[in-house]
Amino acid sequence: VLGEDAVRSDPASLARYTDPYALPADAAARLPAAALLPADREQVQAVVRIAAGEGIALWPVSGGNNLAYGGGAARTPGDVMLDLRRMDRIVSVDPALACAVVEPGVRYVDLHAHLRDAGLSLWIDPPAFGEGSIVGNTLERGFGVTSYGEHADTHCGLEVVLPDGSVVRTGMAALGDVASAHARRDGYGPSFDGLFFQSNLGVVTQMGVWLMPAPEHVLFCHGSFRSEDDLGPLVEILRDLRLHDVLNGRAVVESPVRWMAAVSRRTAWQDGDGPLTPAALADMVRRAGIGWWNLRFGLYGPAGLTDARWRTARRALAAIPGARLSARAWRPGDPLAGAGDAGLAGVPSMAAMAMLRWPEGSGCTPGNGAHLDVGPICPATGADALRQYRLVRDQAAAHGFDYYGGFTAAPRFLHHIFAAIYDRTDGGQAARARELCRGLTVALGEAGYGMYRAHLDQMDLAAAQYAAHDHAALRLAERIKAALDPAGVLAPGKQGVWPGRPRARER
Numbered sequence: 001v002l003g004e005d006a007v008r009s010d011p012a013s014l015a016r017y018t019d020p021y022a023l024p025a026d027a028a029a030r031l032p033a034a035a036l037l038p039a040d041r042e043q044v045q046a047v048v049r050i051a052a053g054e055g056i057a058l059w060p061v062s063g064g065n066n067l068a069y070g071g072g073a074a075r076t077p078g079d080v081m082l083d084l085r086r087m088d089r090i091v092s093v094d095p096a097l098a099c100a101v102v103e104p105g106v107r108y109v110d111l112h113a114h115l116r117d118a119g120l121s122l123w124i125d126p127p128a129f130g131e132g133s134i135v136g137n138t139l140e141r142g143f144g145v146t147s148y149g150e151h152a153d154t155h156c157g158l159e160v161v162l163p164d165g166s167v168v169r170t171g172m173a174a175l176g177d178v179a180s181a182h183a184r185r186d187g188y189g190p191s192f193d194g195l196f197f198q199s200n201l202g203v204v205t206q207m208g209v210w211l212m213p214a215p216e217h218v219l220f221c222h223g224s225f226r227s228e229d230d231l232g233p234l235v236e237i238l239r240d241l242r243l244h245d246v247l248n249g250r251a252v253v254e255s256p257v258r259w260m261a262a263v264s265r266r267t268a269w270q271d272g273d274g275p276l277t278p279a280a281l282a283d284m285v286r287r288a289g290i291g292w293w294n295l296r297f298g299l300y301g302p303a304g305l306t307d308a309r310w311r312t313a314r315r316a317l318a319a320i321p322g323a324r325l326s327a328r329a330w331r332p333g334d335p336l337a338g339a340g341d342a343g344l345a346g347v348p349s350m351a352a353m354a355m356l357r358w359p360e361g362s363g364c365t366p367g368n369g370a371h372l373d374v375g376p377i378c379p380a381t382g383a384d385a386l387r388q389y390r391l392v393r394d395q396a397a398a399h400g401f402d403y404y405g406g407f408t409a410a411p412r413f414l415h416h417i418f419a420a421i422y423d424r425t426d427g428g429q430a431a432r433a434r435e436l437c438r439g440l441t442v443a444l445g446e447a448g449y450g451m452y453r454a455h456l457d458q459m460d461l462a463a464a465q466y467a468a469h470d471h472a473a474l475r476l477a478e479r480i481k482a483a484l485d486p487a488g489v490l491a492p493g494k495q496g497v498w499p500g501r502p503r504a505r506e507r
Ligand SMILES: Cc1cc2nc3c(=O)[nH]c(=O)nc-3n(C[C@H](O)[C@H](O)[C@H](O)COP(=O)(O)OP(=O)(O)OC[C@H]3O[C@@H](n4cnc5c(N)ncnc54)[C@H](O)[C@@H]3O)c2cc1C
Pocket: 060, 061, 062, 063, 064, 065, 066, 067, 068, 071, 072, 073, 084, 104, 126, 127, 128, 129, 131, 132, 133, 134, 135, 136, 137, 139, 140, 141, 142, 143, 144, 202, 203, 204, 205, 352, 353, 355, 491, 494
């Protein structure tokens, strides 16, 4: 079906399909049985049909860079990877309707370069991992920070191979290749797109993605706030500004360690192991001239509008005593200082990988930094943000980790992302990071919060917390899984949905 060069089973090729942040021995113990690299949708259909007939589990990946959430690995060792990276066509770009259609192998860097080289005034919204695939990141409900930051909200029209090998298009794209195919997400009747997000019900072979018209004017805005408790009023103000559409990008609030991990290592601020002490943190904040909380957001649009938005936002933020606020205009071609600026400018970058160097020097050799993330959704209230922050900060410290965290603001909720940064060759540290993230998932769940995404090893735990009406949501997912994939061959266990085995609920 595929040709020999598209079938890999040698250990060197299969090493790609592991979690690069796992202990090397653990990663080696979880190798898949093989990897298949189809070149087009017809080959995907043929492979899926054979797998369904033979009962072979397939795990699709678009880029296989799901770092901090399991990398390129499947949940169960011995699955067959369905690696879609050879399907890397930018199928179309519609400059008038500002949308593109891409195959799974297209990365943010690729589409950005294509638009630039074609001289089109269209932006993408990249995650901080600029080499991520558009389809993989979007299906995982990933996010960036421009006006188009919530990626699940800017996809439009999927082409999906179902577990029986048949193919379906969603929304207006079900009309076929017509002008409105990627102009409106919903079509007529029930909408199916959500079924294929964070799911194991189909293999997405094409996706429509809305692009942001290049704004006439861009302002990069920064704020720093001097007290830990300022997070509460800051989140209240950001919610108000976002709900009233004063801020038309996503505002990012970063802890001092997250800010400084981009440009320094922890040994610059404290010798020895253990999280930075309050005194070392205070010293770092003072010497680096940063805030306890550090805010950045972009404002986009015609110059008069962005200036008015900034005046309104600055007035509101200045109500926090001691707030330091600034804004500067940015034009294409101007320098971009690190991952933060690049994201605001819609430019894919890999500068965020600098965070992995934070533990270097205190036993961690260069190249061995890794991180495990916990990503609870936080309602956009000051009380909730402070409650989540304190809970995560305290448990992180108890496990020997710094609070490397931040909040990215949508109008009604914030993505609260905490990363436990550790040395991936140190079994003790890796185990502590896992224990911490499991404990946080449980504690945050008990406090009424749910994860937006979870590492492969914590998917059952995260899924089981959406438990209303005796896990009705998970049971519905299992019923749909049984109907569409009776052989249970697509991505068993993804997001806690196991074919024929309600494992997540039992846990
Ligand atoms: C330093 C750093 C910063 C990061 N910053 C961000 C950030 O700002 N925002 C963010 O969202 N993430 C971020 N990440 C996490 C991650 O690296 C990105 O989300 C990345 O885009 C995911 O990898 P990928 O696109 O290769 O997805 P993949 O690994 O290809 O896909 C992820 C999963 O989605 C499913 N899947 C993929 N393709 C298909 C398909 N075609 N059909 C069906 N199912 C499929 C599979 O289960 C797969 O395992 C960051 C990671 C690091 C290390």
